[in-house]
Amino acid sequence: MARKLTYGVTAPRGFRAGGIHAGVKSSTPEDKLDLALVTAERPCEAAAVFTMNRVQAAPVKLSREILAKSGHKLQTVVINSGNANACAPNDMENARRMVRITEQALGIDAADCAVAVASTGVIGQELNIEAIEKAVPNLALALAMSEVSAYKAAEAIMTTDTVRKSLAVQYNSLGNTITIGAMAKGSGMIHPNMGTLLCVLTTDADLPAAKLQLALRNAVDVTLNRVSVDGDMSTNDSVFLLGSGYYATQYDEFCDALTGLLTSLARMIASDGEGATHLITCTVKGAADEYDAETLAKSVINSSLVKAAIFGADANFGRVLCAIGYTDVDFDPNRVDVEFASSEGSIEVCRAGHGIAFNEAKAKQILKEKEIEINVHLHLGQEAATCWGCDLTYDYVKINGDYRS
Amino acid sequence: MARKLTYGVTAPRGFRAGGIHAGVKSSTPEDKLDLALVTAERPCEAAAVFTMNRVQAAPVKLSREILAKSGHKLQTVVINSGNANACAPNDMENARRMVRITEQALGIDAADCAVAVASTGVIGQELNIEAIEKAVPNLALALAMSEVSAYKAAEAIMTTDTVRKSLAVQYNSLGNTITIGAMAKGSGMIHPNMGTLLCVLTTDADLPAAKLQLALRNAVDVTLNRVSVDGDMSTNDSVFLLGSGYYATQYDEFCDALTGLLTSLARMIASDGEGATHLITCTVKGAADEYDAETLAKSVINSSLVKAAIFGADANFGRVLCAIGYTDVDFDPNRVDVEFASSEGSIEVCRAGHGIAFNEAKAKQILKEKEIEINVHLHLGQEAATCWGCDLTYDYVKINGDYRS
Numbered sequence: 066m067a068r069k070l071t072y073g074v075t076a077p078r079g080f081r082a083g084g085i086h087a088g089v090k091s092s093t094p095e096d097k098l099d100l101a102l103v104t105a106e107r108p109c110e111a112a113a114v115f116t117m118n119r120v121q122a123a124p125v126k127l128s129r130e131i132l133a134k135s136g137h138k139l140q141t142v143v144i145n146s147g148n149a150n151a152c153a154p155n156d157m158e159n160a161r162r163m164v165r166i167t168e169q170a171l172g173i174d175a176a177d178c179a180v181a182v183a184s185t186g187v188i189g190q191e192l193n194i195e196a197i198e199k200a201v202p203n204l205a206l207a208l209a210m211s212e213v214s215a216y217k218a219a220e221a222i223m224t225t226d227t228v229r230k231s232l233a234v235q236y237n238s239l240g241n242t243i244t245i246g247a248m249a250k251g252s253g254m255i256h257p258n259m260g261t262l263l264c265v266l267t268t269d270a271d272l273p274a275a276k277l278q279l280a281l282r283n284a285v286d287v288t289l290n291r292v293s294v295d296g297d298m299s300t301n302d303s304v305f306l307l308g309s310g311y312y313a314t315q316y317d318e319f320c321d322a323l324t325g326l327l328t329s330l331a332r333m334i335a336s337d338g339e340g341a342t343h344l345i346t347c348t349v350k351g352a353a354d355e356y357d358a359e360t361l362a363k364s365v366i367n368s369s370l371v372k373a374a375i376f377g378a379d380a381n382f383g384r385v386l387c388a389i390g391y392t393d394v395d396f397d398p399n400r401v402d403v404e405f406a407s408s409e410g411s412i413e414v415c416r417a418g419h420g421i422a423f424n425e426a427k428a429k430q431i432l433k434e435k436e437i438e439i440n441v442h443l444h445l446g447q448e449a450a451t452c453w454g455c456d457l458t459y460d461y462v463k464i465n466g467d468y469r470s
Numbered sequence: 471m472a473r474k475l476t477y478g479v480t481a482p483r484g485f486r487a488g489g490i491h492a493g494v495k496s497s498t499p500e501d502k503l504d505l506a507l508v509t510a511e512r513p514c515e516a517a518a519v520f521t522m523n524r525v526q527a528a529p530v531k532l533s534r535e536i537l538a539k540s541g542h543k544l545q546t547v548v549i550n551s552g553n554a555n556a557c558a559p560n561d562m563e564n565a566r567r568m569v570r571i572t573e574q575a576l577g578i579d580a581a582d583c584a585v586a587v588a589s590t591g592v593i594g595q596e597l598n599i600e601a602i603e604k605a606v607p608n609l610a611l612a613l614a615m616s617e618v619s620a621y622k623a624a625e626a627i628m629t630t631d632t633v634r635k636s637l638a639v640q641y642n643s644l645g646n647t648i649t650i651g652a653m654a655k656g657s658g659m660i661h662p663n664m665g666t667l668l669c670v671l672t673t674d675a676d677l678p679a680a681k682l683q684l685a686l687r688n689a690v691d692v693t694l695n696r697v698s699v700d701g702d703m704s705t706n707d708s709v710f711l712l713g714s715g716y717y718a719t720q721y722d723e724f725c726d727a728l729t730g731l732l733t734s735l736a737r738m739i740a741s742d743g744e745g746a747t748h749l750i751t752c753t754v755k756g757a758a759d760e761y762d763a764e765t766l767a768k769s770v771i772n773s774s775l776v777k778a779a780i781f782g783a784d785a786n787f788g789r790v791l792c793a794i795g796y797t798d799v800d801f802d803p804n805r806v807d808v809e810f811a812s813s814e815g816s817i818e819v820c821r822a823g824h825g826i827a828f829n830e831a832k833a834k835q836i837l838k839e840k841e842i843e844i845n846v847h848l849h850l851g852q853e854a855a856t857c858w859g860c861d862l863t864y865d866y867v868k869i870n871g872d873y874r875s
Contacts, residue, residue: 120795120803120823152791152803152824188788189825295774297789298796369700369774370870377871383593384702386557390525391703398525398557418525419557420594459864465775466782 066236067322069329070244073215073231077244077269079106079309081208084221087200089147089186089193098221100200102208103248103265104141104171108178109307111139112278114285116302122151122188123160125303128181131164135179137274142181142265142305143167143201144222146250150184150192151300159194160184166198170205183263183303185224185250219248222263225464226252228337230330236322241312243270243319245326251334252294264289264304264330269311270319280320281306288327291359291452293367294338295461335453336436340460343375344436348451349389351443357394358443358450364388365439366454375437376456380405380428382414385439400444407434471641472727474734475649478620478636482649482674484511484714486613489626492605494552494591494598503626505605507613508653508670509546509576513583514712516544517683519690521707527556527593528565530708533586536569540584542679547586547670547710548572548606549627551655555589555597556705564599565589571603575610588668588708590629590655624653627668630869631655633742635735641727646717648675648724650731656697656739669694669709669735674716675724685725686711693732696764696857698772699743700866740858741841745865748780749841753856754794756848762799763848763855769793770844771859780842781861785810785833787819790844805849812839 074082084098093099113132115125132139143163150156160182167173167180184192208214219231233246249264272280285304336344347365352358365371368388374381382403390398403415409431414423431437479487489503498504518537520530537544548568555561565587572578572585589597613619624636638651654669677685690709741749752770757763770776773793779786787808795803808820814836819828836842 118792118795119797119799119801120791149788152788152820154824154826156824188786188792189820191825297773297775297792300788300792300795368702369866370702373867373870376867379871381593383554383557383705386525387523387593387702387705390523390705392524394524396524415557415594419559419561420596421559457867457870459867461774462778462781462862462864462867465778465862466784 067234067325070233070235072212073219073233073248074103074246074265074267075210075212075215076233076246077267077309078311079269080267081210081214082218083204083208083214084217085200085204085207087145088196089145093147098217099146100197100204101144101218101221102141102204103218103267104208105307105309107309108138108140109309110272110274110277111137112274112281112306114281114304116299118298118300120152120300122149122184122301123156124150124182124184125301127157127160127164128183128303131179131181138178139181139305139307140173140178141167141171142183144183144263145197146185146222146224148184148186148190148192149188149301151188153189154191159192162194163197166201170202181305183301185222185262185301188300215246215248222248222250224250224252225339226250226337228333230333232329234322234326236318238314238318241314243312243314244268245322247326247330249330249334252337252339262299262302266306269309270314271310271312272308272314272316272319276316277306277308280323284320284324284327288324288331291363292331292335293363293454294335331453335455338455339464340458341455342458343456345375345439345454345456346451347439348449349441349443350449351445352448353446355448355450358448359452360392360394361389361441362450362452364392366452369457372454372457375432376458378429378432380414380432382420385441386415389441396443396445402442404440405431406438406440407431407436409434472639472730475638475640477617478624478638478653479508479651479670479672480615480617480620481638481651482672482714483716484674485651485672486615486619487623488609488613488619489622490605490609490612492550493601494550498552503622504551505602505609506549506623506626507546507609508623508672509613510712510714512714513543513545514714515677515679515682516542517679517686517711519686519709521704523703523705525557525705527554527589527706528561529555529587529589530706532562532565532569533588533708536584536586543583544586544710544712545578545583546572546576547588549588549668550602551590551627551629553589553591553595553597554593554706556593558594559596564597567599568602571606575607586710588706590627590667590706593705620651620653627653627655629655630744631742633738635738637731637734639727639731641723643719643723646719648717648719649673650727652731652735654735654739667704667707671709671711674714675719676715676717677713677719677721677724681721682711682713685728689725689729689732693729693736696768697736697740698768698859699740736858740860743860744869745863746860747863748861750780750844750859750861751856752844753854754846754848755854756850757853758851760853760855763853764857765797765799766794766846767855767857769797771857774862777859777862780837781863783834783837785819785837787825790846791820794846801848801850807847809845810836811843811845812836812841814839
């Protein structure tokens with residue numbers, strides 16, 4: 066079993082990181098970090114997955130290009146918050162300038178290896194590239210392997226996040242202790258076709274890029290791709306995985322540890338969804354296949370009405386049935402059971418597609434907890450899937466009613 | 471051109487209606503009407519469309535069965551609010567009892583014609599059928615052809631609606647004056663695969679059931695099916711159209727008048743979406759085909775982030791681009807123009823996929839109006855589609871955080 070560590074991208078051997086205030090937005094307070102760097106001591110085997118949105122930010126297009134050109138080798142990822150550099154004037158030129166200044170500051174020769182780039186923030190406004198060009202050399206000097214530097218990098222990529230997402234896991238394989246570190250941001254514009262807005266993963270495992278890519282794709286599919294905050298898929302979603310190659314590992318053990326780490330991140334992201342007061346975990350069991358179970362669980366966590374009911378601690382299972390009914394998955398409504406659960410216990414509210422009498426006071430007590438489970442059983446087959454989301458609150462509306470200002 | 475009339479289902483020749491307080495919910499105030507009847511003097515040619523949700527309320531299943539059995543003839547529709555009679559104990563039996571008591575009270579012989587039934591309200595709780603059985607005979611005695619009785623029926627089907635939806639249109643064809651009347655309810659759980667929760671249409675046009683069905687299907691597809699409040703498709707959606715057959719009409723003229731009437735209803739429903747402070751009309755032009763345009767326009771009006779931005783009068787066009795990017799429609803992001811408009815004027819904010827400088831004060835002034843247009847031009851082809859929605863507000867969350875209590 067993998068052990069959790071509290072810190073992040075600098076936990077594996079061979080990585081430095083840091084975060085700095087560049088002043089990407091003139092309105093950003095002086096103490097808000099908004100520029101992050103994660104870099105390896107040497108070229109890494111690298112993997113990445115990006116947003117499926119047809120409208121893609123310039124840094125997504127550029128990073129894809131860079132990975133292809135470098136043969137899936139990366140040494141560094143540079144990320145700013147405060148501006149998504151998407152659909153913005155001079156967006157591609159500014160993304161290239163961000164890469165170039167990073168190469169110069171770190172002395173990386175683009176012919177040997179590569180720097181990937183990501184941005185997050187408002188869409189459609191020109192990036193303040195001068196501020197970034199001024200800050201990168203200072204940030205490059207301040208990079209460290211410390212816990213604090215991992216936290217600073219994780220903080221620098223936050224936008225409306227209220228909690229820093231920085232963690233790592235360790236496991237043993239082939240006599241080695243192998244570490245995987247992670248930082249992520251993701252709070253709004255989160256929808257499960259990619260999963261999170263931005264995530265950088267580092268590891269000292271020795272695996273070739275193709276294996277890392279397969280491990281990442283599979284792990285993201287069952288973790289970050291099963292998170293939804295508001296059903297809006299971002300133009301900037303990017304997940305990078307860099308392997309410094311120090312320690313041999315069994316591939317399956319690496320996959321398990323990576324999936325475990327990303328499950329923890331998925332829960333953190335859903336739990337810190339914009340305005341969220343509850344983490345909602347929906348598990349659909351008894352499905353004919355896993356894809357069906359996933360489709361139904363996603364529909365539940367995406368339903369505005371389910372989300373608002375959980376905000377109100379209301380055991381309104383009718384909305385759960387409604388939400389599984391409007392996907393294109395085939396099932397028999399007359400076999401469906403629904404249960405709500407939390408650390409306060411569990412309560413069955415629907416059996417064979419029909420409401421049953423239940424103790425409203427007990428339901429309320431269960432639903433007032435921070436972490437809520439909605440369990441749906443289809444009684445059709447053996448497959449299951451779990452998805453994560455959050456409630457819909459006044460604060461979600463408040464945060465998004467005036468995000469640009 | 472059709473002329474609008476202010477009242478509803480009793481405007482066409484041959485229809486009576488009414489609404490009464492039955493006390494379906496014990497908590498319903500005495501002055502809230504919760505049971506409606508619309509009935510014709512004689513058997514009508516009838517058409518209907520129902521929810522596509524796999525989980526369907528008992529009255530939907532029963533009405534479908536009744537229409538098939540009667541050869542698409544209907545004389546009456548009986549509707550309660552306060553309880554959806556969906557996924558509830560004894561739901562099918564109670565739906566049948568509602569039909570039976572209505573047949574008895576109106577002296578309708580089920581062998582000759584038929585009574586359809588609909589319900590709206592909370593899902594999963596047993597219907598108080600005794601209250602309905604007690605109220606129907608009183609309501610039957612009070613039915614009238616008056617304007618007031620049309621309003622009472624429209625009021626009796628309201629749930630979280632704040633505005634009564636009751637209107638009619640008249641047009642001339644073949645020397646006749648033909649009227650189509652309508653009442654509808656729809657406020658939350660509104661998604662464009664059916665469009666509204668409940669709607670009854672009456673007409674004195676003489677058209678066979680098959681023609682009515684075709685006209686209804688086509689008109690609903692471009693009106694009610696293009697409304698979304700929260701993306702949640704109801705288990706109870708039903709639209710009925712009854713033709714009393716008094717006046718001959720050209721079919722095309724009937725279709726135009728019906729589409730015009732349903733467009734007005736679509737706008738009323740979107741405008742009165744739960745908690746809404748803005749009506750949002752999104753038109754996508756320059757598409758390769760109409761279905762593409764509709765898919766993109768729906769994606770925009772369904773986006774929580776776009777909806778929250780309009781609530782905040784924030785010209786955040788990046789969210790519009792983001793929302794059109796995550797459908798499966800193919801287009802070139804680098805050709806897209808976006809404009810916001812209202813009665814205060816219009817403002818272009820994005821040209822050829824990139825943000826342009828615009829006057830923020832003017833944008834704010836435009837977006838503070840109640841009715842907002844979002845116009846997207848793809849510059850690909852000649853097709854267009856318009857969809858209607860509303861903003862996402864604190865009140866949506868409030869209304870749905872504790873709906874059952």
